[in-house]
Amino acid sequence: MRRSLADELEGTGDLRSPRWRRAVERVPRHLFVPAFFQATDVPGRGALWAPVTDRQHDEWLELAYCNKTWVTQLDGHVTPHDVAEPVQGDPTSSSTLPGLVVRMLEALDVTDGMDVLEIGTGTGYSTALMCDRLGDEHVTSIEVDAGVAANAAAAVRAAGYAPRLMVGDGLGGVPEHAPYDRIIATCSVRHIPQSWLTQARPGGRILVTMSGWLHGHGLASLTVGEDGVAEGRFLPGTISFMIARPHAAPPLSNEQASEMIASLADADPRPATVGPDIRQDWTGAFVVQLAVPDAQRLTRRVVGGPWVDYYIDTRSGSIASLTPEPGGGWTVRQSGPVPLWDRVEDSIGQWRQIGSPPLERFRIRTDGRVQTVWVGTGDARLTWHLPVQ
Ligand SMILES: C[S@@+](CC[C@H](N)C(=O)[O-])C[C@H]1O[C@@H](n2cnc3c(N)ncnc32)[C@H](O)[C@@H]1O
Structure with missing residues (x-):
C-alpha cells in the first residue's frame, strides 16, 4: 500500500525525488x-x-x-x-493530503544535515517523513493542541522515529533548538511571525501558506537574509491549510451580525462593478482578502428573498452587503468608517488592469513588522500590507 501510494504521488507529479519516495515507502x-x-x-x-x-x-x-x-x-x-x-x-x-505533504516537502528543498522546524505536528505523519529523510536529530515539530500532540507522539514513536516534539504555540517558534535551515508550517497564517525570522539561519527558508478570514490561500516560500528580512514568492498550485489557531477570525455572534446588518438600512445602494463571485477565482479570492484583510464573510437570506453576501469588519465596525439582482449583477450597500467593497473593487480593478496575473507572480516581503505582498513592476506595481495583528 505504501508503494502504491508512492506510485500514485509520483504519477500526480507531487513526489519527484528518490529520497522522499523512500520516506513515503517507509512511513506507515x-x-x-x-x-x-x-x-x-x-x-x-x-x-x-x-x-x-x-x-x-x-x-x-x-x-x-x-x-x-x-x-x-x-x-x-x-x-x-x-x-x-x-x-x-x-x-x-x-x-493532510499526502500529495500536498510531499509537494511541500519537495518544495522545502532540503539537503542532508539541515535542521527543520515544523509548525503544526497534527497526526505526526509529515514529521515522520522528515525524520526518515533528514534523521531524528534534525527535526523539531510543535503542536498547539496537547491532545493532538500526545497522539502524534505515540504514533511517531510507534513508527520508530524520535524527533523533538513540543507542545505550544508554534507562532513563537521553538527558540531553544534554533537556528533552523528550514521552517515549514502545515497550518496557515495571516502574517509571518517575527520569531520565525529570528530563528531561521541566514539563507534559511520559510514555507508557509498565507491565508485569512476570507479563505484566500497562497503557498509562500521566503528566504531569510543576513539582515533578518525575508523575501520570496508564491508557488503555483491551489494549496490551503487550516489557519493557525491564534490567527483565527474573532467570533461574530448572531446578535452582533444582526446589529451590523441593521446599520445598512440607511445605506445608499449602488450597482457593484465587481461581484462576490470573484472569490471563485483562486487569485481573485486572495486579492479580495488582501484588500479587506480584517473582513469576514457571512451569507443570510430573508424568507423568499435571495442569499445576500455580507462582509463584516468587527474591528472598524464596517459592513458591506452584496445583493444579487434578478436580471444579473449585484447591488452594494456599505456602512461604517471603511468602505469595504470600494476597497475590493479598487484592488480587483487594478489587478485586472495589469492583466489579472496569477498568484505565482505575486511576491512577499517582511522585516517582522511591515509585511507586504506585491505584484507587477514600475507603474504597474500593486502593493498591499498584511495585517500584523
Ligand atoms: C493540517 S494539521 C497538520 C497536518 C500534519 N502536518 C500531518 O501531516 O498530519 C494542522 C495542525 O496545526 C495545528 N496548529 C494550529 N495552530 C497552531 C499553532 N499556533 N501552533 C502549532 N500548531 C498549530 C492544529 O492543531 C493542527 O493539528
Whole structure:
C-alpha cells in the first residue's frame, strides 16, 4: 500500500525525488490515522463527518493509504472516538493530503544535515517523513493542541522515529533548538511571525501558506537574509491549510451580525462593478482578502428573498452587503468608517488592469513588522500590507 501510494504521488507529479519516495515507502501512514472523520452527505441533514475507526470499518486500512486528507479532530476537541454517528463540525486537525505533504516537502528543498522546524505536528505523519529523510536529530515539530500532540507522539514513536516534539504555540517558534535551515508550517497564517525570522539561519527558508478570514490561500516560500528580512514568492498550485489557531477570525455572534446588518438600512445602494463571485477565482479570492484583510464573510437570506453576501469588519465596525439582482449583477450597500467593497473593487480593478496575473507572480516581503505582498513592476506595481495583528 505504501508503494502504491508512492506510485500514485509520483504519477500526480507531487513526489519527484528518490529520497522522499523512500520516506513515503517507509512511513506507515495507518499508524498516524487510527481513527478519523470521513465527509458524508446524510439526506435531510446535509454534509456531516462520519467517524471511521479501525475496529468498526473494514476499509480503514485502505483508506489510510488513499491520497486524501483525513480529519482527526473537529471544533478543537471532538475526536472520532467521541461519537458513534455522523456529526457536524469544523475541522481543527488532520492528516493532510499526502500529495500536498510531499509537494511541500519537495518544495522545502532540503539537503542532508539541515535542521527543520515544523509548525503544526497534527497526526505526526509529515514529521515522520522528515525524520526518515533528514534523521531524528534534525527535526523539531510543535503542536498547539496537547491532545493532538500526545497522539502524534505515540504514533511517531510507534513508527520508530524520535524527533523533538513540543507542545505550544508554534507562532513563537521553538527558540531553544534554533537556528533552523528550514521552517515549514502545515497550518496557515495571516502574517509571518517575527520569531520565525529570528530563528531561521541566514539563507534559511520559510514555507508557509498565507491565508485569512476570507479563505484566500497562497503557498509562500521566503528566504531569510543576513539582515533578518525575508523575501520570496508564491508557488503555483491551489494549496490551503487550516489557519493557525491564534490567527483565527474573532467570533461574530448572531446578535452582533444582526446589529451590523441593521446599520445598512440607511445605506445608499449602488450597482457593484465587481461581484462576490470573484472569490471563485483562486487569485481573485486572495486579492479580495488582501484588500479587506480584517473582513469576514457571512451569507443570510430573508424568507423568499435571495442569499445576500455580507462582509463584516468587527474591528472598524464596517459592513458591506452584496445583493444579487434578478436580471444579473449585484447591488452594494456599505456602512461604517471603511468602505469595504470600494476597497475590493479598487484592488480587483487594478489587478485586472495589469492583466489579472496569477498568484505565482505575486511576491512577499517582511522585516517582522511591515509585511507586504506585491505584484507587477514600475507603474504597474500593486502593493498591499498584511495585517500584523
Ligand atoms: C493540517 S494539521 C497538520 C497536518 C500534519 N502536518 C500531518 O501531516 O498530519 C494542522 C495542525 O496545526 C495545528 N496548529 C494550529 N495552530 C497552531 C499553532 N499556533 N501552533 C502549532 N500548531 C498549530 C492544529 O492543531 C493542527 O493539528
